[in-house]
């Protein structure tokens with residue numbers, strides 16, 4: 216494959232964009248990222264005209280791959296040509312909020328924002344305002360966007376910011392615990408439960424490999440938060456409207472969080488975030504409450520139209536069933552290949568997300584972020600991913616991000632991908 220144009224664009228980009236990109240993970244591939252030119256169903260075409268089966272899929276916001284269904288395109292175009300925004304409320308925001316409240320079990324009311332990061336920032340502010348407490352519990356390796364409270368590393372006893380530029384005093388309010396460890400979070404609540412405003416957790420760790428919850432883990436966390444007067448916030452930025460269909464992961468796992476953060480699919484491919492929950496908590500936001508929250512672009516009509524129409528189309532056309540079935544077909548094929556060619560590796564994922572963990576021999580089942588990190592991540596990055604790209608299969612930029620199945624993917628895409636895994640593993 217020829218990548219000359221991508222290389223030249225990257226060279227130019229390095230002069231005007233830090234690291235040549237506008238989001239860190241895009242620069243994670245070596246020696247340089249491929250620049251995208253266009254999409255076509257389940258495929259993406261790069262700046263040199265190379266065509267790939269695309270499992271990166273914008274990192275999650277594209278339920279229909281690169282083909283937008285006609286009613287969705289029409290709604291986007293009509294709203295884009297009408298303004299496109301006003302600084303005044305619009306009907307489409309109300310309709311979208313009504314749709315989400317109808318489908319997501321714990322959501323009665325929503326505040327729309329512009330990114331998943333903004334959603335988690337605002338949710339934590341709301342939880343702290345609601346409880347009058349400062350501390351938040353997060354999972355080691357959980358990701359909640361580029362925000363001060365959650366960019367931390369360490370454990371419950373020794374925590375520090377994971378990035379320069381964040382005051383150490385901020386990190387002192389965050390308590391990281393290992394995912395799927397009942398004892399660790401129980402101990403934290405026994406010692407500091409009265410100080411904890413919230414637990415912020417992804418239902419499935421989806422940015423540190425894919426790690427699904429062990430039995431009763433979420434039930435334990437739900438009980439602990441209830442018993443100690445803390446809020447349970449589920450970060451469904453990735454799982455929302457992808458895992459568990461329109462009910463999201465909370466419907467699938469039968470847990471009612473106090474707050475839910477959304478992003479990605481709720482905006483149908485446009486910049487979005489949202490915080491949802493019962494009115495008694497969400498009304499804490501200004502102007503109905505005192506917890507300040509605002510945004511020029513929040514509830515943008517084009518985003519609202521894209522999000523509402525794409526989820527409505529999904530509700531009317533069994534889209535999630537198709538995506539999940541194709542996802543299972545892919546995972547099943549991967550399990551067979553892994554069993555034969557790399558028996559220590561593990562296939563992860565559920566519904567429309569998948570990943571192969573490059574676990575080392577004797578490592579045991581992946582239960583948390585540390586288990587994923589201990590795998591052959593260098594092999595994945597330097598050898599495996601580039602080789603898959605040469606075979607025409609585009610995977611996520613590193614070993615930790617999820618890969619996404621969409622309605623545009625076909626059984627042929629799955630077969631082509633399995634053949635490439637077989638050749639490359």
Ligand code: PLP
Nearest residue numbers: 330331332358359360452453478
């Ligand atoms: N929360 C989770 C679970 C995410 O996966 C992400 C991004 O991937 C975010 C929050 C941040 O969302 P955004 O990148 O839209 O700010």
